[in-house]
Structures are given as C-alpha cells and as structure tokens.
Amino acid sequence: xSELIARSEExxxxxxxxxxxxxxxxxxxxxxxxxxxxWDVEGKRYFDFLSAYSxxxxxxxxxxxxxxxxQQASTLTLTSRAxxxxxxxxxxxxxxxYFGFDKVLPMNTGVEAVETAIKIARKWGYEKKGxxxxxxxxxxxxxxxxxxxxxxxxxxxxANARQSFGPFTPGFVRIPFDDIPAxxxxxxxxxxxxxxxxEPIQGEAGVYTxxxxxxxxxxxxxxxxxxxxxxxxxxxxxxxxGSLLAVCGDCTCEGHCEKQSTYTRPDILILGKALSxxxxxxxxxxxxxxxxELIKPGQHGSTFGGNPLGAKIAVTALEVVLDEQLAYNxxxxxxxxxxxxxxxxxxxDLVSLVRGKGLLNALVINTSAESSVAWDICVxxxxxxxxxxxxxxxxxxxxxxxxxxxxxxxxxxxxIEETILxxxx
Numbered sequence: 001x002s003e004l005i006a007r008s009e010e011x012x013x014x015x016x017x018x019x020x021x022x023x024x025x026x027x028x029x030x031x032x033x034x035x036x037x038x039w040d041v042e043g044k045r046y047f048d049f050l051s052a053y054s055x056x057x058x059x060x061x062x063x064x065x066x067x068x069x070x071q072q073a074s075t076l077t078l079t080s081r082a083x084x085x086x087x088x089x090x091x092x093x094x095x096x097x098y099f100g101f102d103k104v105l106p107m108n109t110g111v112e113a114v115e116t117a118i119k120i121a122r123k124w125g126y127e128k129k130g131x132x133x134x135x136x137x138x139x140x141x142x143x144x145x146x147x148x149x150x151x152x153x154x155x156x157x158x159a160n161a162r163q164s165f166g167p168f169t170p171g172f173v174r175i176p177f178d179d180i181p182a183x184x185x186x187x188x189x190x191x192x193x194x195x196x197x198x199e200p201i202q203g204e205a206g207v208y209t210x211x212x213x214x215x216x217x218x219x220x221x222x223x224x225x226x227x228x229x230x231x232x233x234x235x236x237x238x239x240x241x242g243s244l245l246a247v248c249g250d251c252t253c254e255g256h257c258e259k260q261s262t263y264t265r266p267d268i269l270i271l272g273k274a275l276s277x278x279x280x281x282x283x284x285x286x287x288x289x290x291x292x293e294l295i296k297p298g299q300h301g302s303t304f305g306g307n308p309l310g311a312k313i314a315v316t317a318l319e320v321v322l323d324e325q326l327a328y329n330x331x332x333x334x335x336x337x338x339x340x341x342x343x344x345x346x347x348x349d350l351v352s353l354v355r356g357k358g359l360l361n362a363l364v365i366n367t368s369a370e371s372s373v374a375w376d377i378c379v380x381x382x383x384x385x386x387x388x389x390x391x392x393x394x395x396x397x398x399x400x401x402x403x404x405x406x407x408x409x410x411x412x413x414x415x416i417e418e419t420i421l422x423x424x425x
Contacts, residue, residue, distance in 0.1 A: 008041055026389065028382055033060030036404045038387065047412050049388040049398045054203070054235045054360070056278035058320045059403040065277045068316040069309070077309040081301055091311035098318055099245075099269060101286035105295065106306035110234040110272030111147025113283035116300060117197070117268050118151065120285065121228050122171075123294045125194030129226060132192075138230075139186050139196045141177040145204035146197065146232055177202060178210035180217045187225040195228040195268070200246035203235040206395035207362035209355055215247050215264045222267075228291070231266035234283070235360070238274040239321050239402055242331030242358030245269070267291060277317035282310040326402040330358035333409050337361055337398070340413040348420050350377075361398045362391075363416075369393030377423055386415045 008029040028046070032039040036059060038046045051057060058065060072087070079085045092104050105120070107113050118138060125136040140146075140155045153161045154168035162168070173190065175182040187193055200215055202208040215231075222229045236246035243249065248263040268291065272283035281304075304310070321327070334357060341354035341363060350373075353364040367373040374390035381388060390396050400412065 011041060026378060026382055026387065028387065035059040035061075036401045036408055045385065046382070047386045047400065047408070047415070049386055049400045049412065051399050051401050052278050053273065054240050054399055055273035055276075057238055057240055057274035057326060057402045058277040058317060058324075059401040060278070062277055062317075062320060062403075064320055065279055065313060065316050068312055069279050072309050072312040075308075078304065078307045080303050081306060085308050087308040087311045088306045091306075091315055094315050095284060095318065096286065099271075099286055100265070101269065102288040103286070103292040105285045105287075105292065105300070106311065107283045107285065107302055108281040108304050108310070109147075110270075110283050111149050111152055112302065112305075113234065113270045113272050113285050114146045114152060114197075114232060115149060116285045117230050117232075117270050118195075119300060120287065120291060120295065121195035121197075121230060121268060123299075124228060124291050125192070127294055128290065129194060131194065135192045136194045137171055137173055137190050137192045139173050139175060139183065139193055139227075141198055141202070142174050143177060143202055143205040143208070144174075144197075144199060145202070146199070177205075177208060178214050180214065180221065183218055184221050187221060187227060193225065193227050195230045196222050197230040197232060199232045199236065201236050201241060201357060201360060203360060203397070203399075204391055206364070206392050207356045207360055207397055209357050212249065215249070219264045219266070228267040229264075230268040230270065232270045234270060234272040237269075237271050238318070239327035239330055240274070240358055240360050240399070242327060242334055244321075244327055246357070274321075275317060276310060276313045277320065279317075280310050280313050282314045284314075321402075324403065327358075329404075330402045333404060333406060334358040334361065336406065337409060337413065340410070340417070344417050344420060347417075350420055350423060356398075359398075359400055359402055359404070363396045363398070365390075365394045365396065367394050373425060376425075377419060380423055381415060381419045384415050384419050386412055386419075 011029040029041045030038050031041045036047055038048045095104050105116055107116055122136040125131040126133055142157055146152045148161060151169045153165060155172035155174060156162060173186055175186050219229045231247050233245050247266055269286040276282035338354055345351050345354060350366055351363050352366040356362055365374045369392055371394060374394045374396050378388050378390055388396055388398055
C-alpha cells in the first residue's frame with residue numbers, strides 16, 4: 001500500500017481523516033528504515049534519535065532478527081496457549097537464564113506487562129504476605145509513565161492522560177521520585193503495601209535520572225517491610241542506559257547477569273519494546289518461583305502471549321544485544337554525547353541542561369513547558385536530517401539505536417548543535 005502514497009501530504013491527510021487523533025506526530029512520513037537511518041516517502045534520509053521509544057535498540061530491520069522472523073513466520077506463528085509449542089519452552093529457558101530469574105510470564109505490549117506485574121504483586125500480597133482481600137496497595141512515583149490503560153492512568157499525575165477517563169482504579173499511593181524518605185514514610189504508614197513500582201530512569205517525564213544510590217536504597221527499604229521491588233525496564237532495559245538493565249547501575253556485565261551481586265535485583269522485572277528489536281510486540285514479566293508460582297491456569301493470559309513468532313524473535317533480539325556489545329556501545333557513546341551537549345549548553349542560552357545515562361538523554365530547552373520552542377527545534381532538526389521529539393513541552397529526548405557508530409554520533413551532534421545555534425524563536 002505504501003507505493004500508493006507518493007507524497008507526505010497525502011499520507012498525513014489520510015491519517016487525519018481516518019485515524020483517531022491520539023498522537024501529534026512530527027510532519028514526516030517514514031517509508032523505510034535500516035540501522036540508525038530512516039527514509040521518508042520522498043526519499044530523504046534521517047538519523048533516528050527516538051528509536052521508537054527505545055523499541056529498536058538493535059537498529060531498524062536488523063538482518064539477523066529479520067531472518068528469524070521470516071523463518072518462523074513461514075513455519076508457525078500462533079497456537080494460543082491452549083497447546084504447547086516447540087518454541088516457547090526454549091525461549092522461557094533462554095530469557096530466565098539471561099536475566100537471572102526462575103520464571104517468566106510472556107505477554108505482548110509493555111502496558112500488558114505492567115498490568116501483569118500489578119496482578120502478580122497483589123496476588124503475592126494476599127496469598128504470601130497475608131494482606132486482607134482488596135486491601136493491597138502499590139506505591140508509585142510522581143510523573144511516572146507505565147502506559148495508558150485505565151488502571152495505569154489511575155496512578156498517573158498527567159492531567160492530559162486522566163481527564164474524562166475516570167472513574168479510576170484504587171489501590172495506589174504516589175510519592176515523589178528519587179525521594180527515599182518519602183518511600184520509607186509510605187512504607188511505614190501503610191502495612192498493606194505489596195509493591196513499589198518504579199522506572200529506574202523516568203524516560204517519558206524527561207529522562208530524569210535519580211541519585212546513583214536511589215534504587216539500592218529503595219530495594220533495601222522494601223526488603224525491610226517485605227514489599228516487592230517492581231522495576232519497569234520497558235524503556236530503560238536491554239542495554240539502553242549502558243548496562244543490560246538500568247537497575248544494574250554502573251555494572252559493566254554485558255549480559256546473562258553474571259555479576260548479580262553487583263546490581264540491585266528487583267523482585268519483579270518488567271520488559272518490553274527492544275525485547276523484540278521492534279519487529280513484533282513482545283513483553284515479559286520475570287520473577288522467582290515464590291512469586292510466580294501463585295499464578296494458576298485461568299487466572300491470567302493472552303491469546304498472543306508467548307506466541308512462537310514473538311518468542312523466536314525475542315531470543316535473536318537478545319542475542320544481538322550480547323553479540324554486538326550494545327551495552328558497551330551505549331555506555332561509551334553516551335558519555336561522548338553528553339560531553340558534546342554540555343559544550344552546547346555553554347554556547348547557547350537556549351539550552352539549560354543535559355541529562356541522561358547511556359544513550360537515553362535529554363536536553364532541557366530554556367523556555368516554559370507551554371512554549372512551542374522545543375517542538376519548533378525538533379521540526380528544524382528534521383529539516384536538517386535528524387528526528388527527535390519533545391516531551392513535557394520543553395524537553396527534547398535523544399535515544400538513537402544502540403548500533404550507532406562514533407562517527408555517526410558526532411555527525412548527529414553537529415546537526416543538533418548547528419540547529420540550536422542557528423535557531424530563531
């Protein structure tokens with residue numbers, strides 16, 4: 001069908017007429033991708049600095065993952081979980097050993113995985129911790145982003161995500177991010193807390209990176225009160241921040257969690273996005289037997305969850321992360337990117353701050369969140385061959401595929417610098 005759309009204006013007009021207006025895309029119509037590059041329908045090439053919100057860490061159309069998809073798609077795609085298949089078991093063994101957990105519950109989208117983790121934590125609270133039925137509470141952080149289902153927006157403080165969508169699901173307490181005293185108080189005040197659901201870095205909120213000891217201290221506080229630490233690594237995991245997981249901190253282990261003693265191990269790990277390299281919706285919740293054994297037949301599931309196609313793709317996607325040392329690449333190039341951007345901060349009054357970790361970074365534009373300046377800068381960068389999007393008004397997130405080279409990164413930094421230094425409000 002793409003060959004029928006010769007011009008960007010036609011494609012944009014079709015989406016505007018026939019699609020729900022639940023997104024506000026940049027005015028570019030993409031038709032092809034390879035590695036760190038995207039091409040629009042007119043053939044112009046761009047550097048991708050969003051990576052489908054970190055879903056394509058392995059780069060667009062990675063040939064190894066593509067070959068796996070083609071092979072499995074021509075063999076068996078879906079059986080449902082009414083039957084066993086010859087792919088799911090090997091995948092479950094692979095991913096549990098890869099991340100160091102006893103069991104995995106496979107799902108499809110990221111928010112499905114979050115919902116799954118919430119159900120598992122509540123069930124654990126009732127059947128293992130002894131909390132009275134329907135009294136379980138989960139602590140979350142302010143400015144969180146875990147998806148947009150009714151339950152998840154119930155504990156969001158994003159007014160735009162919540163307005164006119166109530167009534168909301170109870171059972172959540174919101175505290176400030178990167179605030180251990182607030183967590184300790186919330187744990188002390190409520191004996192019915194079953195879990196603390198946290199993003200190790202708040203990506204959607206503007207790449208807020210907490211103090212280096214925040215996650216370890218949060219884990220310790222949770223252990224003292226017999227509360228599950230639930231790490232949402234959908235955007236931050238799978239090498240994005242320079243380690244296999246963001247909860248790994250500065251651990252340089254490249255995979256298979258060989259140095260488990262050096263990182264904060266969550267009780268429940270939530271994964272998605274790059275788990276498939278962007279080829280297929282694949283998500284997962286991992287936990288050990290005392291938690292996961294509580295889920296019985298008929299209590300949770302999905303027709304597509306654990307399908308052979310997604311399972312096979314996920315194995316190859318994770319193999320690529322290790323074989324191509326993408327965590328190391330993100331760690332090394334992330335430092336270079338922030339150094340270049342800190343130089344830009346000194347040159348331009350338009351940029352006030354750079355922050356991030358690995359290849360998940362953000363520039364804070366020196367305007368109000370209500371201003372259109374960050375959006376206009378992104379449009380100007382698009383015209384100069386680089387695609388990025390603002391978040392929360394005046395913050396621009398930069399997250400290229402982890403296969404980017406140092407030479408390509410410097411070219412992109414040149415584009416960003418030139419665009420901002422020449423930008424006129």
